[in-house]
Amino acid sequence: MSKVEVKGLYKIFGDDSKRALPLLEKGFSKKRIQTETGLTVALQDVTFKVESQEIFVVMGLSGSGKSTLIRCLNRLIEPTQGQVIIDGADITALTPNELIQIRRQKLGMVFQRFALFPHRTILENAAFGLEIQGIGEERYDKARDTLKLVGLDGWEGSYPDQLSGGMQQRVGLARALANDPDILLMDEAFSALDPLIRKEMQDELLDLQERLQKTIIFITHDLDEALKIGNRILLMKDGQVIQVGTPEEILQNPANKYVEKFVEDVDRTTLLTAKHVMTRPDAVISTKDGPRVALRRMKVHDISSIFVVGPERKLRGLVKAEDAVAAVKAGKIDLEDVLSTDIPKVDPDVQVPELMSLVATAKYPVAVVDDTGRLLGIIIRGSLLATLAGKGEV
Amino acid sequence: MPEIPLGSWIESLVQFLLDHLDFVFNAISVGIGSLIGALESLLKFLPYPIIIFIFAILGWRLVRRNVGILVAFGFLLIVNLGLWEETMETLTLVIVATVIVVVAGLPLGIWAARNRKVQVVTNPLLDLMQSMPAFVYLIPALMFFGLGRVPGVMATVIFAMPPVIRLTTLGIQQVPAELIEAADAFGSTPRQKLYKVELPMALPTIMAGINQAIMLSLSMVVISAMIGAKGLGAEVLRSISRLDIGLGFESGLAVVILAMSLDRITQALGQRHQSS
Numbered sequence: 001m002s003k004v005e006v007k008g009l010y011k012i013f014g015d016d017s018k019r020a021l022p023l024l025e026k027g028f029s030k031k032r033i034q035t036e037t038g039l040t041v042a043l044q045d046v047t048f049k050v051e052s053q054e055i056f057v058v059m060g061l062s063g064s065g066k067s068t069l070i071r072c073l074n075r076l077i078e079p080t081q082g083q084v085i086i087d088g089a090d091i092t093a094l095t096p097n098e099l100i101q102i103r104r105q106k107l108g109m110v111f112q113r114f115a116l117f118p119h120r121t122i123l124e125n126a127a128f129g130l131e132i133q134g135i136g137e138e139r140y141d142k143a144r145d146t147l148k149l150v151g152l153d154g155w156e157g158s159y160p161d162q163l164s165g166g167m168q169q170r171v172g173l174a175r176a177l178a179n180d181p182d183i184l185l186m187d188e189a190f191s192a193l194d195p196l197i198r199k200e201m202q203d204e205l206l207d208l209q210e211r212l213q214k215t216i217i218f219i220t221h222d223l224d225e226a227l228k229i230g231n232r233i234l235l236m237k238d239g240q241v242i243q244v245g246t247p248e249e250i251l252q253n254p255a256n257k258y259v260e261k262f263v264e265d266v267d268r269t270t271l272l273t274a275k276h277v278m279t280r281p282d283a284v285i286s287t288k289d290g291p292r293v294a295l296r297r298m299k300v301h302d303i304s305s306i307f308v309v310g311p312e313r314k315l316r317g318l319v320k321a322e323d324a325v326a327a328v329k330a331g332k333i334d335l336e337d338v339l340s341t342d343i344p345k346v347d348p349d350v351q352v353p354e355l356m357s358l359v360a361t362a363k364y365p366v367a368v369v370d371d372t373g374r375l376l377g378i379i380i381r382g383s384l385l386a387t388l389a390g391k392g393e394v
Numbered sequence: 395m396p397e398i399p400l401g402s403w404i405e406s407l408v409q410f411l412l413d414h415l416d417f418v419f420n421a422i423s424v425g426i427g428s429l430i431g432a433l434e435s436l437l438k439f440l441p442y443p444i445i446i447f448i449f450a451i452l453g454w455r456l457v458r459r460n461v462g463i464l465v466a467f468g469f470l471l472i473v474n475l476g477l478w479e480e481t482m483e484t485l486t487l488v489i490v491a492t493v494i495v496v497v498a499g500l501p502l503g504i505w506a507a508r509n510r511k512v513q514v515v516t517n518p519l520l521d522l523m524q525s526m527p528a529f530v531y532l533i534p535a536l537m538f539f540g541l542g543r544v545p546g547v548m549a550t551v552i553f554a555m556p557p558v559i560r561l562t563t564l565g566i567q568q569v570p571a572e573l574i575e576a577a578d579a580f581g582s583t584p585r586q587k588l589y590k591v592e593l594p595m596a597l598p599t600i601m602a603g604i605n606q607a608i609m610l611s612l613s614m615v616v617i618s619a620m621i622g623a624k625g626l627g628a629e630v631l632r633s634i635s636r637l638d639i640g641l642g643f644e645s646g647l648a649v650v651i652l653a654m655s656l657d658r659i660t661q662a663l664g665q666r667h668q669s670s
Contacts, residue, residue: 104581115576
């Protein structure tokens with residue numbers, strides 16, 4: 001028996017939404033229904049099965065109905081018609097109390113924007129699900145264990161706004177896991193994270209899944225992510241299922257032109273770009289620091305130059321060791337005096353062939369910055385070559 | 395065109411209420427009257443150094459040390475001016491009115507946040523309550539409850555309630571939708587959602603509303619001296635009738651000191667929750 005089975009699911013937004021159903025049957029387009037009745041068809045005849053302990057990815061562009069779909073599974077959004085069967089029980093037929101019980105026991109959810117409770121500590125956030133089940137003090141032991149599982153031991157007493165985005169989402173994951181649910185619903189769980197952190201979280205989710213063996217339904221708009229973590233992938237477009245299959249099946253036998261176009265996109269995006277070969281800039285200093293601090297950090301990290309960032313990690317420039325030494329000797333304390341601003345910068349989507357020539361001629365690491373000037377990572381000659389030699393995975 | 399007899403309609407409405415619901419007003423009168431009596435006896439029974447000490451500690455702990463010191467000096471000045479008893483009478487009225495405002499306003503605010511229709515009905519009512527000249531409330535209060543402190547408190551309650559209702563509604567509606575979703579997704583009952591997510595998140599806004607209510611109470615309590623609520627308002631009134639500028643200034647200053655002390659302390663309460 002499948003863990004989750006969705007049968008003929010429809011969701012139509014608007015007043016008295018059922019009146020759109022016969023129109024859909026007659027073959028009216030969504031656009032026509034929208035203009036004639038004011039109703040929005042978000043999901044149309046969605047049917048699929050999710051097997052126990054697999055990672056099932058629902059992939060689609062924004063507006064494809066994937067977020068609506070995942071919310072129909074735990075009835076945060078009420079389906080208009082159709083069934084959602086979990087462990088043989090039809091979720092759509094439950095009374096409000098039964099629904100609360102199922103949500104508490106079987107379904108954990110992780111949200112795109114983390115949705116942590118800002119007035120609660122990390123520990124209290126992680127223990128939330130257990131708390132509302134009326135579990136006493138031992139809920140904190142369980143929550144502590146779960147926080148440890150996601151690598152957040154030591155942060156129990158902090159508040160969410162003291163944590164970085166990646167760490168906040170770990171809390172979100174811990175909160176969902178603390179209840180020990182069979183099924184994890186993850187709604188674009190990693191989409192709000194920086195590329196490097198995102199990759200890290202994907203790896204960690206796969207690690208966790210090895211150990212925990214949950215049934216995970218994962219929503220994403222990113223095909224790279226879908227291919228990386230999904231055992232099976234469901235492709236959605238305009239509220240309808242286009243294709244369901246393993247990553248291999250989808251890449252090799254695209255069901256139609258739409259999927260084919262996606263797969264072409266994959267070929268292009270899986271070509272290595274700057275964001276794939278960059279490494280995390282461990283050593284950076286802020287514009288507030290002086291040349292002495294710069295020198296010390298270079299010494300600690302055994303490097304001969306260091307990137308300088310302003311507020312929000314906006315890249316300001318680079319300080320070279322020899323310039324910093326000169327500044328210290330001359331008694332200057334302002335970093336701005338020795339800042340080299342004329343340094344190579346690249347966009348995260350720049351492709352490797354272009355990078356090669358740049359890195360080959362650059363005397364210092366190349367900075368990868370996004371369009372707002374934020375420092376995302378750095379590219380060092382060594383790590384680029386290592387990636388090309390096949391050590392790094394994409 | 396004949397004049398619309400709005401005034402006489404209101405008159406007959408009030409008369410109708412008086413004729414048929416007199417026992418309700420009597421019950422309210424007795425209940426609130428004894429509440430006021432008990433609190434006032436307590437505040438007057440406690441020696442003034444104890445009360446000053448309590449307020450100074452609150453000011454120090456909740457805001458900062460200098461505020462505690464200023465509160466202590468301000469209250470000592472009131473003692474020195476010989477207005478301590480009157481100040482305690484006024485404080486009693488403010489506290490009782492604020493308690494009633496919160497007990498009635500908070501649930502109404504929550505209800506309005508939940509139910510669009512309730513909000514549509516209460517909004518113009520709240521506008522009316524807030525912008526009607528405060529003196530107008532004295533007339534029906536007088537008719538329903540007679541002379542004294544009870545009508546003073548009732549008029550104050552009506553005048554001071556709107557911000558608590560409004561800001562409670564606002565605070566709850568401002569809770570991000572994703573947090574409501576999270577609470578639901580983990581299987582919260584509606585009550586758990588209210589107590590564990592919505593109210594804590596709305597608390598700073600609600601506290602701002604309560605702070606406003608206290609300030610409005612204080613201004614109304616002075617006005618309601620006209621219908622026999624005692625306290626600092628009565629002193630202000632006396633100074634007007636005698637054209638006694640000295641007494642007027644002194645009792646006015648006592649009101650200011652009380653207002654500023656209560657304002658700083660209750661404001662800090664809201665901000666404390668915000669920072670955590």
